[in-house]
Amino acid sequence: MQPIGHAPAISSSDSWLALSIGNSRLHWAQFTGNDLQHTWNTPHFSATDAQQCLASLTPNAPLYIASVVPQQSQLWQAYPSAHVITLEQVLLQGLYPTLGIDRALAVWGAIDTVGSPVLLIDAGTALTLTGAAGDRLVGGAILPGLRLQFQSLNQATAALPDMGTANLTVQHPLPPRWAANTADAIASGILYTLLAGLQAFVDDWWQQFPDSPVMLRGGDSDRLHSYLTAYAPALARQITIEPNLIFWGMRKVRGERLKDEG
Ligand SMILES: Nc1ncnc2c1ncn2[C@@H]1O[C@H](COP(=O)(O)OP(=O)(O)OP(=O)(O)O)[C@@H](O)[C@H]1O
Numbered sequence: 001m002q003p004i005g006h007a008p009a010i011s012s013s014d015s016w017l018a019l020s021i022g023n024s025r026l027h028w029a030q031f032t033g034n035d036l037q038h039t040w041n042t043p044h045f046s047a048t049d050a051q052q053c054l055a056s057l058t059p060n061a062p063l064y065i066a067s068v069v070p071q072q073s074q075l076w077q078a079y080p081s082a083h084v085i086t087l088e089q090v091l092l093q094g095l096y097p098t099l100g101i102d103r104a105l106a107v108w109g110a111i112d113t114v115g116s117p118v119l120l121i122d123a124g125t126a127l128t129l130t131g132a133a134g135d136r137l138v139g140g141a142i143l144p145g146l147r148l149q150f151q152s153l154n155q156a157t158a159a160l161p162d163m164g165t166a167n168l169t170v171q172h173p174l175p176p177r178w179a180a181n182t183a184d185a186i187a188s189g190i191l192y193t194l195l196a197g198l199q200a201f202v203d204d205w206w207q208q209f210p211d212s213p214v215m216l217r218g219g220d221s222d223r224l225h226s227y228l229t230a231y232a233p234a235l236a237r238q239i240t241i242e243p244n245l246i247f248w249g250m251r252k253v254r255g256e257r258l259k260d261e262g
């Protein structure tokens with residue numbers, strides 16, 4: 001296995017790594033100062049693989065970690081220059097103690113990118129909505145992500161097949177709503193319900209914050225955006241995909257930390 005994906009050798013003294021630990025996989029970025037050089041994903045690591053990977057890093061290149069998977073963060077904390085980001089480092093008001101650090105960082109990163117108010121849709125393992133206005137979290141919602149919705153039907157029933165999401169192609173993005181076979185019926189139920197729900201959330205957000213930008217990130221963002229384009233083209237045009245929002249949030253955390261250190 002590739003120890004740390006394809007991370008280039010850390011050379012500049014201003015280089016640092018960002019690691020966002022999600023429920024499905026690890027998301028990495030290499031920065032020089034404030035400039036993002038390179039991003040890549042890897043699977044979750046075993047303790048042995050993590051040790052090997054850490055040994056390959058330059059000892060004093062900072063590694064900023066944002067994790068929603070406690071067991072995985074423990075593995076990486078062994079690195080001498082690891083810095084595990086906590087909610088206290090996200091300078092937004094109204095964060096509740098169990099809020100996912102990924103949501104907090106991504107919405108902070110979104111504010112940094114397009115200003116506030118902003119609504120963030122994260123289409124990952126879980127699908128989350130997170131809204132902020134001014135420097136305050138407004139709130140949000142959590143539901144099973146796209147792949148998880150298909151998987152859960154398969155796992156909890158005898159007759160429903162594992163559809164995955166791979167066979168739902170971008171060319172034929174939406175099944176007939178009134179489906180006449182099992183595969184289409186599952187896809188119809190999940191997709192039309194999800195899309196109607198997202199539309200309702202965004203409409204409600206716009207009632208409160210007219211013209212607020214809406215941003216989309218996460219492993220399913222391209223697929224979800226293509227479904228939205230077929231389902232509600234005017235809405236889809238208002239939504240911007242930005243894969244790096246968590247990294248922008250981590251960059252802000254680092255910036256504040258350097259300021260504090262003078
Ligand atoms: N190579 C891949 N591995 C896993 N999931 C993938 C991959 N490519 C696309 N996906 C899709 O991405 C979704 C998971 O998103 P993502 O990788 O952002 O999740 P994550 O690692 O749990 O991060 P987050 O914590 O942000 O949800 C799944 O629903 C899946 O359909």
Ligand SMILES: CC(C)(CO)[C@@H](O)C(=O)NCCC(=O)O
Binds near residue numbers: 022098101
């Ligand atoms: C919802 C997930 C799993 C999305 O990655 C993560 O943000 C998390 O574990 N959140 C904790 C619960 C909350 O955000 O309210």
Ligand SMILES: [K+]
């Ligand atoms: K859990």
